[in-house]
Amino acid sequence: VIPDPSITIATLTPEGTALAVTWGDGHASRFHAVWLRDNCPCPACGHPETGQRLVETGGLPADLRLADARVADDGAVEVVWAADGHRSRFAPDWLRRHCYCDADRTRRRPRLRSWRADGRRDLPEARYPDVVADPAALGAWLAAVEVYGFALLRGVPTVPGQVTRVAELFGHVRETNYGRLFDVRSVLNPNNLAYTGLALSGHTDNPYRDPAPTLQLLHCLASSAEGGDSTLTDAFELAERLRAEAPAAFDLLARVPVRFRFADKEAELEAEHPVITLDARGAVVAIRLNNRAKQPLDAAPAQVEPWYAAYRAFVALADSPAQQIRFTLAPGDLVCMGNLRMLHGRTAFAGTGERHLQGCYADMDGLRSRRAVLARG
Amino acid sequence: VIPDPSITIATLTPEGTALAVTWGDGHASRFHAVWLRDNCPCPACGHPETGQRLVETGGLPADLRLADARVADDGAVEVVWAADGHRSRFAPDWLRRHCYCDADRTRRRPRLRSWRADGRRDLPEARYPDVVADPAALGAWLAAVEVYGFALLRGVPTVPGQVTRVAELFGHVRETNYGRLFDVRSVLNPNNLAYTGLALSGHTDNPYRDPAPTLQLLHCLASSAEGGDSTLTDAFELAERLRAEAPAAFDLLARVPVRFRFADKEAELEAEHPVITLDARGAVVAIRLNNRAKQPLDAAPAQVEPWYAAYRAFVALADSPAQQIRFTLAPGDLVCMGNLRMLHGRTAFAGTGERHLQGCYADMDGLRSRRAVLARG
Numbered sequence: 001v002i003p004d005p006s007i008t009i010a011t012l013t014p015e016g017t018a019l020a021v022t023w024g025d026g027h028a029s030r031f032h033a034v035w036l037r038d039n040c041p042c043p044a045c046g047h048p049e050t051g052q053r054l055v056e057t058g059g060l061p062a063d064l065r066l067a068d069a070r071v072a073d074d075g076a077v078e079v080v081w082a083a084d085g086h087r088s089r090f091a092p093d094w095l096r097r098h099c100y101c102d103a104d105r106t107r108r109r110p111r112l113r114s115w116r117a118d119g120r121r122d123l124p125e126a127r128y129p130d131v132v133a134d135p136a137a138l139g140a141w142l143a144a145v146e147v148y149g150f151a152l153l154r155g156v157p158t159v160p161g162q163v164t165r166v167a168e169l170f171g172h173v174r175e176t177n178y179g180r181l182f183d184v185r186s187v188l189n190p191n192n193l194a195y196t197g198l199a200l201s202g203h204t205d206n207p208y209r210d211p212a213p214t215l216q217l218l219h220c221l222a223s224s225a226e227g228g229d230s231t232l233t234d235a236f237e238l239a240e241r242l243r244a245e246a247p248a249a250f251d252l253l254a255r256v257p258v259r260f261r262f263a264d265k266e267a268e269l270e271a272e273h274p275v276i277t278l279d280a281r282g283a284v285v286a287i288r289l290n291n292r293a294k295q296p297l298d299a300a301p302a303q304v305e306p307w308y309a310a311y312r313a314f315v316a317l318a319d320s321p322a323q324q325i326r327f328t329l330a331p332g333d334l335v336c337m338g339n340l341r342m343l344h345g346r347t348a349f350a351g352t353g354e355r356h357l358q359g360c361y362a363d364m365d366g367l368r369s370r371r372a373v374l375a376r377g
Numbered sequence: 378v379i380p381d382p383s384i385t386i387a388t389l390t391p392e393g394t395a396l397a398v399t400w401g402d403g404h405a406s407r408f409h410a411v412w413l414r415d416n417c418p419c420p421a422c423g424h425p426e427t428g429q430r431l432v433e434t435g436g437l438p439a440d441l442r443l444a445d446a447r448v449a450d451d452g453a454v455e456v457v458w459a460a461d462g463h464r465s466r467f468a469p470d471w472l473r474r475h476c477y478c479d480a481d482r483t484r485r486r487p488r489l490r491s492w493r494a495d496g497r498r499d500l501p502e503a504r505y506p507d508v509v510a511d512p513a514a515l516g517a518w519l520a521a522v523e524v525y526g527f528a529l530l531r532g533v534p535t536v537p538g539q540v541t542r543v544a545e546l547f548g549h550v551r552e553t554n555y556g557r558l559f560d561v562r563s564v565l566n567p568n569n570l571a572y573t574g575l576a577l578s579g580h581t582d583n584p585y586r587d588p589a590p591t592l593q594l595l596h597c598l599a600s601s602a603e604g605g606d607s608t609l610t611d612a613f614e615l616a617e618r619l620r621a622e623a624p625a626a627f628d629l630l631a632r633v634p635v636r637f638r639f640a641d642k643e644a645e646l647e648a649e650h651p652v653i654t655l656d657a658r659g660a661v662v663a664i665r666l667n668n669r670a671k672q673p674l675d676a677a678p679a680q681v682e683p684w685y686a687a688y689r690a691f692v693a694l695a696d697s698p699a700q701q702i703r704f705t706l707a708p709g710d711l712v713c714m715g716n717l718r719m720l721h722g723r724t725a726f727a728g729t730g731e732r733h734l735q736g737c738y739a740d741m742d743g744l745r746s747r748r749a750v751l752a753r754g
Contacts, residue, residue: 017682030678032678032681032682032685034681034682034685035673035674035681035685038673038674038685039673047570047669049566049567049568050567050568050569050570050669051640052569052570052669052670053668053669053670053671054570054575054669056578056668056692057668057671057685057688057689057692058578058668058688058689058691058692058693058695058696059692060685060689062686062689098673098675100673100674100675100676100677100678100681101678102677102678105675105676105677108675172551172552172553172554173552174549174551175549175550175552176549176743177549177743177746189426190426190427191426191427192427192429193424193427193429193431198431201433201435208742209740209742210591210740210741210742211588211589211591211740211742212588214587214588254657255657256657257656257657257658263428266750267746267750268745268746268749268750268753269742269745269746270745270749271742272656273656273657274657279634279649279650280631280632280633280634280650280651281634291430291433291434291435292424292427292429292430292431293429293430294430294434296412296415296416296475296477297412297415297477298475298477298482298485299477299482300477300479300482301407301409301477301478301479304409304411304412304477305394305409305411308409308411308412308415308434308437309439311434311435312434312435312437312439314435315433315434315435315436316435318435319435363586363587363588364587365585365586365587365588365646365648366553366554368645368646368647369554369644369645369646372645372647373643373644373645376645
C-alpha cells in the first residue's frame with residue numbers, strides 16, 4: 001500500500017506556541033498550541049463514549065507552549081506540553097482535515113446551487129415508494145432539498161395526514177398554532193389569505209414566528225379547480241443578484257428590521273428580522289418576504305424611502321417570470337422546500353372544483369442529520 | 378370627555394412626498410408618502426377578515442405624492458393620492474402609535490432585564506395549580522420567563538410526561554431526535570454527558586441544531602442524590618459586560634462562527650454560529666455556549682489566539698459565582714428558561730440516590746403569543 005502523501009507528514013516543527021507541518025503533497029499547515037490542546041483527543045480531555053469535550057476550554061492555561069513534538073512510528077503526531085507534561089496524540093488525517101489555512105477554509109464552505117441558474121428543466125423529484133424502500137433514493141431526494149432548496153415527491157398516497165408521515169421519514173414535524181398540519185383550501189371566514197382562492201405572490205411562510213420553520217411540505221390531495229398553479233423562486237439567487245447589481249439596496253434589506261405579524265382569536269405572533277439575513281461571514285442564510293404579514297416599517301426616517309426602493313427592486317426580481325419555476329401540483333404530488341430560501345406562490349383559483357393541499361413545517365437540521373446518517377452506509 | 382392631546386392633531390401639512398403632523402402635546406411626526414400608501418387600511422388594500430395586506434408593496438407607484446390631506450370631522454386623517462385618486466383614511470391614534478421618529482423608535486425597543494442585576498433574591502416563581510386555574514397568574518409567570526429569561530414553577534405533579542403538559546399551557550413542544558421529552562439521569566453507555574453524574578458547566582442546549590430551540594423546560598421527578606444543584610446565568614448580561622469591558626473580545630465572539638456537533642447512532646447534527654449572535658441593530662439576541670459540543674475552530678489563522686482569549690474571558694465571567702443564580706430543584710419543581718439566553722449548569726451528583734429530571738424544548742414565540750392573547754383580557 002502506498003501511503004497517501006496528503007496525510008503523510010514531511011516535516012514537523014514545534015515553534016513554542018504553534019506547530020508547523022508540511023505534508024507529503026507540499027501543503028503547509030500551522031496549528032496554534034491553544035487550538036491543539038483544546039482538541040486533545042485523550043480520554044481525559046474528550047469523553048470516550050459520547051465524543052464530547054471534557055476539558056474546559058475556558059480553564060486552559062493562557063500560555064500554552066509545546067515542549068516537544070514528534071512523529072510516532074504509526075504516523076501519529078505526539079505533543080508534550082510544557083506547563084504540565086500532558087501528552088496529546090493526533091492522527092495525521094484528522095490534522096490535515098482540520099487545517100485552517102485560508103485555502104482549506106474556503107474550500108470547505110458549503111455550496112448551495114440554484115436549480116434555475118444551473119439551467120435544469122426537469123424538476124428535482126423522486127417517487128414516494130422509492131424513498132420509503134430505498135435509503136439511497138431517500139438520501140438523494142434529501143440532498144436535492146438541501147442543495148437546490150426544494151424537491152418534489154410523486155405518488156404520495158392521497159390520505160389526509162400523509163404529509164406529516166413524509167416529514168417523519170427524515171425529521172420532526174414542527175407543531176405550531178396551525179396544528180401539526182394545516183389544510184390549504186378556500187374556506188369561509190378565513191384567518192389567513194392562504195385559505196382563500198386569491199393569488200399569493202411569492203413569499204416565505206411564518207416570518208412572524210421566531211424561530212421560523214426552515215422547511216415546509218405541501219401535499220396535494222385534490223386539484224380540480226381552475227388555476228392554482230404553483231411557483232417557486234430561489235430567493236438566495238435573487239439576493240445575490242441584488243448584491244451584485246445594487247449593493248446599497250442589498251445592504252438596506254440586510255440591515256433594516258421589518259416587523260411581521262399574525263393574529264387571530266387564538267394567537268398573536270410577532271417577530272422582527274430584516275428581509276435578508278446574513279451570517280457572520282456575510283453569506284445569505286435566510287429570506288423573510290411576506291407582504292401580507294409585513295407591518296408598518298419602523299425605521300430611521302432617512303432609511304424609509306431608500307428601503308422601499310430596495311424592497312421594490314427585490315420584489316421586481318422575484319416577480320420576474322424568468323426567475324420562477326412554475327408547475328402544477330396534481331393529487332399525490334408533494335413539494336418540500338426550504339422555507340427561508342424558496343419563495344412559494346400560487347396563481348388564483350376558481351370557486352368551482354376543489355383544490356385541497358395539506359401542509360406541515362419541519363426543520364432543515366433534521367433533514368441534514370438524516371442525510372448524514374444515511375451517508376454512513 | 379376631554380380629548381387626549383397626544384392623539385389630537387394640531388397641524389397637518391402635506392408636503393408632496395411626506396405628511397407632517399404636529400400633535401396636541403407638541404410632538405412632531407413625519408410620515409413618508411410611500412409608507413402611508415403601503416399602510417392604507419381601506420378594504421381594497423388590507424383584507425378585512427384576516428387583517429393581512431392585499432396591496433402589493435412592490436407594485437406601488439415609485440413617485441407617490443399626496444394630492445391633499447385633511448382632518449375629517451371624526452378626527453381621522455384623510456389623504457388623496459395624486460397618481461390615481463385613491464383615498465386613504467388613518468385613525469390618529471394609529472398614526473401616533475406608529476410614529477417612527479428617533480425618540481419613539483428608541484422608546485419602543487423591548488427591554489429585557491437581568492434578575493441578578495436587578496438585585497432580586499427571591500426567584501421568579503409561581504405555583505402550578507395557580508397558573509392552570511388563573512390566566513392572570515399564567516400571564517405573569519410567562520412574563521417573567523420572557524423578561525428575566527427564566528422562572529420556576531412549584532407543585533407540578535411528579536408524573537412522567539408532565540413537562541410537556543406544562544409546555545402546552547403556553548406553546549408547542551419542539552420534538553427533536555431526543556423525542557418529545559428526554560430523561561436527564563445517569564445511565565450506562567450515555568450518548569450525552571448530561572446523562573452521566575458529571576458536573577456540567579453553564580451552557581445553552583442544542584447549539585448543533587438549526588434552528589436551536591429557544592425555550593427549555595426541566596421538571597424534577599426525583600432528587601435524593603447528593604449534589605446536582607442547578608445554576609443559571611444570564612448570558613445576555615455577561616455579553617453586555619464583555620461589550621463594555623473588552624469590546625474587541627466581544628466583537629470576535631460575535632463575528633467568528635463556531636461549529637457545534639452532536640452525533641450518535643441515530644443522528645448527526647451540526648450547525649455553525651458565533652458564540653454571540655447580534656440582530657441587525659447590534660442587540661444581543663442569542664448565545665451559544667456549549668463546550669462539550671464545540672468543534673475544532675475553523676477560523677482565519679490570525680483570529681485563532683485572539684478568539685481563544687476572548688472565549689476565556691467570556692467563560693471567566695460565566696463561571697464567576699457572583700453571576701450565577703444557584704438553587705436546588707426538588708421533586709415537583711420545574712424551571713423554564715430561554716435556551717439562547719440563560720446558561721444552565723449543575724454540580725456533580727453522586728451515584729447513590731436518584732436524580733431524575735424530564736426535559737422538553739419549546740419556542741419563545743408561542744410563549745409570547747399566549748402572553749399577548751391572555752393580555753387581551
